[in-house]
Amino acid sequence: xxxxSEGVRLSDEQRLDWxxxxxxDNVGPRTFRALNNHYGGARAALSAVPDLARxxxxxxxxxxxxxxxxxxxxxxKTLGVLGEPDYPRRLQMxxxxxxxxxxxxxxxxxxLPAVAVVGARNASAAGVRFAERLARDLGxxxxxxxxxxxxxxxxxxxxxxxxxxxxxxxxxxxxxxYPPEHAELAGAILAQGALVSEMPFGRxxxxxxxxxxxxxxxxxxxxxVVVEAAxxxxxxxxxxxxxxxxxxxxxxxxxxxxxxxxxxxxxxxxGATLVTEAADVLADLRPIIGTPIELRAEEPExxxxxxxxxxxxxxxxxxxxxxxxxxxxDLVRLSGSSPAAVRVVLLELELAGRLERHGGALVxxx
Amino acid sequence: xxxxSEGVRLSDEQRLDWxxxxxxDNVGPRTFRALNNHYGGARAALSAVPDLARxxxxxxxxxxxxxxxxxxxxxxKTLGVLGEPDYPRRLQMxxxxxxxxxxxxxxxxxxLPAVAVVGARNASAAGVRFAERLARDLGxxxxxxxxxxxxxxxxxxxxxxxxxxxxxxxxxxxxxxYPPEHAELAGAILAQGALVSEMPFGRxxxxxxxxxxxxxxxxxxxxxVVVEAAxxxxxxxxxxxxxxxxxxxxxxxxxxxxxxxxxxxxxxxxGATLVTEAADVLADLRPIIGTPIELRAEEPExxxxxxxxxxxxxxxxxxxxxxxxxxxxDLVRLSGSSPAAVRVVLLELELAGRLERHGGALVxxx
Numbered sequence: 001x002x003x004x005s006e007g008v009r010l011s012d013e014q015r016l017d018w019x020x021x022x023x024x025d026n027v028g029p030r031t032f033r034a035l036n037n038h039y040g041g042a043r044a045a046l047s048a049v050p051d052l053a054r055x056x057x058x059x060x061x062x063x064x065x066x067x068x069x070x071x072x073x074x075x076x077k078t079l080g081v082l083g084e085p086d087y088p089r090r091l092q093m094x095x096x097x098x099x100x101x102x103x104x105x106x107x108x109x110x111x112l113p114a115v116a117v118v119g120a121r122n123a124s125a126a127g128v129r130f131a132e133r134l135a136r137d138l139g140x141x142x143x144x145x146x147x148x149x150x151x152x153x154x155x156x157x158x159x160x161x162x163x164x165x166x167x168x169x170x171x172x173x174x175x176x177x178y179p180p181e182h183a184e185l186a187g188a189i190l191a192q193g194a195l196v197s198e199m200p201f202g203r204x205x206x207x208x209x210x211x212x213x214x215x216x217x218x219x220x221x222x223x224x225v226v227v228e229a230a231x232x233x234x235x236x237x238x239x240x241x242x243x244x245x246x247x248x249x250x251x252x253x254x255x256x257x258x259x260x261x262x263x264x265x266x267x268x269x270x271g272a273t274l275v276t277e278a279a280d281v282l283a284d285l286r287p288i289i290g291t292p293i294e295l296r297a298e299e300p301e302x303x304x305x306x307x308x309x310x311x312x313x314x315x316x317x318x319x320x321x322x323x324x325x326x327x328x329x330d331l332v333r334l335s336g337s338s339p340a341a342v343r344v345v346l347l348e349l350e351l352a353g354r355l356e357r358h359g360g361a362l363v364x365x366x
Numbered sequence: 367x368x369x370x371s372e373g374v375r376l377s378d379e380q381r382l383d384w385x386x387x388x389x390x391d392n393v394g395p396r397t398f399r400a401l402n403n404h405y406g407g408a409r410a411a412l413s414a415v416p417d418l419a420r421x422x423x424x425x426x427x428x429x430x431x432x433x434x435x436x437x438x439x440x441x442x443k444t445l446g447v448l449g450e451p452d453y454p455r456r457l458q459m460x461x462x463x464x465x466x467x468x469x470x471x472x473x474x475x476x477x478l479p480a481v482a483v484v485g486a487r488n489a490s491a492a493g494v495r496f497a498e499r500l501a502r503d504l505g506x507x508x509x510x511x512x513x514x515x516x517x518x519x520x521x522x523x524x525x526x527x528x529x530x531x532x533x534x535x536x537x538x539x540x541x542x543x544y545p546p547e548h549a550e551l552a553g554a555i556l557a558q559g560a561l562v563s564e565m566p567f568g569r570x571x572x573x574x575x576x577x578x579x580x581x582x583x584x585x586x587x588x589x590x591v592v593v594e595a596a597x598x599x600x601x602x603x604x605x606x607x608x609x610x611x612x613x614x615x616x617x618x619x620x621x622x623x624x625x626x627x628x629x630x631x632x633x634x635x636x637g638a639t640l641v642t643e644a645a646d647v648l649a650d651l652r653p654i655i656g657t658p659i660e661l662r663a664e665e666p667e668x669x670x671x672x673x674x675x676x677x678x679x680x681x682x683x684x685x686x687x688x689x690x691x692x693x694x695x696d697l698v699r700l701s702g703s704s705p706a707a708v709r710v711v712l713l714e715l716e717l718a719g720r721l722e723r724h725g726g727a728l729v730x731x732x
Contacts (some may be wrong), residue, residue, distance in 0.1 A: 274631060275622070
């Protein structure tokens with residue numbers, strides 16, 4: 001367990017390396033970690049990326065230039081770095097925590113215990129009113145309220161917690177707010193709370209960025225409250241992430257005849273805590289907030305990079321892969337190669353955009 | 367465990383005795399059972415009642431005449447007798463099951479597995495619509511729907527289950543329907559379902575008769591569904607009885623801003639199963655319905671009536687009693703009297719209207 005005070009700060013040069021690595025093609029948080037561990041640092045990993053990607057079959061993998069990274073670094077103003085003291089405490093626990101988080105506004109809000117209030121964009125008047133009341137009461141109880149800046153419930157939750165501390169997690173870059181009509185709300189949050197994104201400036205949010213963003217909303221928080229949610233709505237994705245991340249899930253009930261309550265009623269059936277007032281949330285979260293956070297155990301120090309792999313060994317490992325997910329352990333066993341060699345081949349394929357990682361150390365070819 | 371086929375039928379004379387005994391002043395279901403057991407039958411108990419009550423301090427305890435009982439017997443047409451095969455199976459399990467139940471209509475409905483659907487009199491349009499849908503679906507699944515003939519949810523539940531089998535449990539006598547404007551609905555139930563009361567004809571229901579009636583609604587059923595209920599409403603009393611009787615409790619959620627949902631949302635917080643469709647109820651009740659019913663173990667055969675108690679012994683026992691509930695075991699120990707003697711003194715006080723029995727074999731003076 002790492003205590004907050006033990007966080008080590010990166011130098012500005014190291015930050016630039018981190019930024020360039022996480023912004024390279026096909027490098028997500030998990031690949032970032034694997035590369036960083038394998039090569040003993042972001043600089044060495046960065047140098048290795050082009051060769052790795054080429055061997056994995058990519059034609060032109062992109063790494064941002066040092067100048068691009070410096071520009072983004074400057075624009076971000078505050079960059080939360082995974083492992084540093086300012087990085088949101090609970091977010092460090094999740095498996096795919098972003099190595100860097102661009103924070104704008106009052107970063108102190110990220111040090112408060114946090115709870116997410118999320119829900120339908122087409123919320124009912126009652127839903128909006130309830131979200132406001134809940135967010136205000138949770139704020140008065142000392143919690144930062146986290147949400148997604150969306151229309152309806154999200155916006156109501158932010159507005160009601162401006163004074164006490166509110167955090168909006170964006171799906172795109174800081175200069176590409178969605179929805180655009182919430183620019184004024186975002187400005188108000190900037191003045192008193194925080195806007196957070198793992199995406200680079202200039203990144204227009206696409207449909208698939210929203211579920212990805214939702215893992216950060218739940219990851220920052222000790223619990224997630226779903227206020228109104230139809231079946232198959234984004235709020236349920238946030239609730240699923242919360243469960244996977246070991247966060248508490250809360251849901252606000254509604255009439256069985258109201259389609260906007262179907263998702264939240266389902267959550268309660270599945271074991272979420274029913275919420276009719278802030279006290280229901282506080283009763284579950286206060287004991288959790290009081291206990292120290294178990295940080296994810298880091299992988300051991302990286303072994304030295306393995307000797308160059310022979311073409312035959314690489315081909316043998318790739319042949320074992322197909323569209324059906326297989327355990328990495330099986331690849332090691334069946335190929336006769338070392339775990340380090342298998343890891344390198346998987347990294348190569350990943351950087352070439354040809355590998356998909358599934359839960360439970362399963363991989364498949366794309 | 368007694369099987370249905372083993373029920374013993376009373377003769378008409380015995381029924382009259384039972385009726386006169388349960389209609390005597392200060393004789394409720396528990397006292398009825400104690401007297402019946404103690405004297406080895408209702409006739410002997412009936413003869414003993416005036417003396418017992420006098421010794422307990424009553425001036426003029428009333429027993430209905432044989433003629434009154436015969437008139438009620440005739441009016442009731444069908445009289446469910448505790449222990450007989452036609453008596454509702456599950457109701458036999460409860461501690462204070464009425465010895466006699468006046469049934470009008472189609473008594474066959476009482477043989478179906480049953481579920482209660484109860485709720486607010488000032489129900490919302492959505493609540494009424496949901497109650498109708500639920501009652502119809504539960505009826506189609508083979509359940510009798512039991513309710514209290516009240517305005518709002520109760521009436522909706524009865525109406526939607528007329529064809530499949532519905533049971534209205536009354537708080538007053540069969541000729542004193544409440545509310546009066548439901549006479550037509552009661553007529554429709556009479557034609558296809560059943561109306562049930564433990565009260566004598568002519569008995570106008572008083573406020574305190576409704577909670578008492580509610581124990582029968584839950585007692586007849588395998589489970590109780592609360593559709594809309596404010597805090598401190600009658601439906602919550604039915605739910606509490608259901609819990610005490612080991613019945614399943616279900617509740618339909620609603621908006622936290624709707625006062626009519628406060629009671630049902632509270633029930634879910636306390637562990638009731640959230641219901642948005644009949645399948646939620648059926649999933650829990652079908653397995654229960656399939657298992658045989660454990661009937662309440664009857665007390666052993668009555669011992670012979672004890673020798674006449676001396677005034678000193680009686681006084682010693684009465685002196686040990688006060689407004690604070692005390693365990694009957696303590697009375698036996700502290701008085702030095704036999705358990706049978708203590709029981710007799712308690713019966714005397716009870717018949718004189720001076721004793722209150724609490725749960726857990728506790729008694730106090732009124």
